[in-house]
Amino acid sequence: MSETLLEVRDLKTSFNVKRSGRKYRLKAVDGVSLSLVSGEVLGIVGESGCGKTTVGRSIVRLVQPDSGAIQFRGGDVLGARGAALRDVRLNLRMVFQDPYASLNPRRSIGDSVAEAGDINGVFKSRADRAARIAETLSAVGLEPSFATRYPHELSGGQRQRAGIARAILPAPAVIIADEPVSALDVSVQAQVLNLMMDLRERLGLSMLFISHDIGVIGQISDRVAVMYMGRVVELSDARTILDRAMHPYTRALMAAVPKPDPSQRIVGVVETGEPPSQFNRPTGCAYAARCPLASERCLAEAPLLRPIGPDNRLVACHNL
């Protein structure tokens, strides 16, 4: 029943950047492997700049990865052509972070929502198109009359609902949601999150849910991947990670979340210093400079993801 929908293997994506006149190759994603089972929500969490968005953009082919493989329903995503490419385009869809930037101010909401269908020739007739726009707008909690409105007439929350509508017409298999609520007011965040969970239920969506907010991730995810400097450092069920984080970086992330009950506070996690520069990644564990458990081996050798403990959990750390 739980078919693997999307599989990312050893993905590496880098960018050419200029810093003070010199050219560097910035390794934004440095060997990430993930898999998404049908119907599940996989949360990706990590601090700003760790490569979360780049993973998402690589999957929808907005950036060309250096190496690695991405498979959707067993078919190659990166090399897809023709009908296979169309299938990938319609089934792997992205929701963007900034609802103010992600809608074209000169296009009506209806045109934006129908864009994937229009590009890929999905609609049978004008009437069919109009009906499906209306249906999709209702599904995200917007009046069908919004179809003729323009983005500047909408609030942030309404815009993000339109952005979600654009991602589900026609219904995809996977939504890659890149911080879909972090640009919204706190009061609106919960509504939009509820909408996404509701849509997941109704449309049977699978989701890659990217966020730097562990609280939001905990609410929506079945499994969680924690990223640090372009790599996955811990991957497990959401409850396992939230309740019993193992990797020192995950524990530090958890400790930064305010907990109402003092007995639940994680003690003994002290993080020092800044993350090392992405331009010259250390040979050993990228977290060594900040890690309270760091040892000699951590400086010499990069830890690989390996199963630890009984909870079906993968951790990349030498000293656990």
Place this chain on the structure above:
Amino acid sequence: MNRDGIALWLTPFLARPIALAGLCVLLAMVIAAAFAPWLAPYDPYAIDPVSRLMPPDAVHWFGTDQFGRDTLSRAIYSARMALLIGAGVVFFALITGIPVGVLSALFPRLGHVLMRIVDVLMAFPSLLLALGLIVILGPSVANSILAIGAGFMTTTTRIIYGLALRLRAETYVEASRSMGSGTWWLVTRHILPNLISPLLVQASFVFAFAQLGAASLDFLGLGAPPDIPSWGNMLAESRTFITRAPWLLFFPGMLIVLTAFSLNLVGDALRDRLDPRFRDVFGGEG
């Protein structure tokens, strides 16, 4: 465009009376060009040897020239040539600048080559470029448009290139690409619609400067044929009478300046209502 849209475009003018005045001058020019036969008190070509070089009076408001032709009538008819040259140059600058600028932004390798060429062309002073082209092509109205347009083609292309580069990086363009859109879709649905407002600004500036260029060519006898009324031609014909009949230079001269200045004001007002991210692309203009 809906009513909201029109209101949006009018606000910058209502907020600034001087820009509104500029818009009125432009409107007056269009009316003068369209209704010249009815507005002009005399036939602009009618020669009257009896009343040569008459100073302005109640009969001839702007005076008469060395052939006794009515200066006011000739000035009114000249609005036609001014509009034609202005519109022609704007059209030429956009028809070349849009494809080159947009494609250069979308295809970086091609853009690299094309923008180098544009840079080289920009190194020539535009009047010199225009003169060179007229010498090669021969003087005529069409060639004036071409020669002046060539100078504005480069700046316009640069501006469109800068705007299109910004638009290409917009999240909604990314969203569209992630859903499989091709170049044609991106250009027609996302880039061109967002270029309209900034191009209106650029068009106003080009129109304004084209007036000065056309007047210069006419004055040198390299523009419109001398029998066609144009402000530049009027200046050229009467320059020898500058001390005896200064009104012959005053009125067409003032009209050239007024037109160019008004269009600049209009461009400024439109620029100020642009999205701030687009505004600095026009930094070097105006």
